[in-house]
Amino acid sequence: MARTRTVALSEPIEVGGKALAEVVVRRSTVGDEEDAMQQAVQLKRGQNPVTVEMCLLSRVTRLPYDAIRSLHGADYAAIREALGELNGPVPGGPENPTPETDGTPENV
Structure with a gap:
């Protein structure tokens, strides 16, 4: 499985x-x-899922957060x-089944 992917930008960033x-x-890690x-x-935007994703993209691209904002x-x-493809399921790999127990949505 590939560990990196190069993405060509439609317009260069500085x-x-x-x-x-x-x-x-x-690929990202936990x-x-x-x-x-x-x-x-720390940016006081922990409840904003877009900000969290932008911070993650900053980490996996080694671009500053502000550069991600300028894309x-x-x-x-x-x-x-590209990140989704890199982190995607391994073809033929095992699935993580959800156990059916009392309290799970399937049994409520």
Whole structure:
């Protein structure tokens, strides 16, 4: 399974005085998810799912949060899609079944 994916941007963004025309996205870890939530909380936007996602994308692309904010919608969507594909289920891999016990929605 691929660990990174390169996304070509429709319009370059400026990061650290350099124009970037493409971005490398890597698979995320649970730690990335936790760190993204913490960053969103520090920004006083922990309840905003878009902010949490932007913080996660910042981590997996190594782009500053403000650079993520400056992306056009199509480029943001392409990075998001790349991350989804990288983190997607492993073909033929096991599923995590939800046990049917008292109190689960299936048995209420």
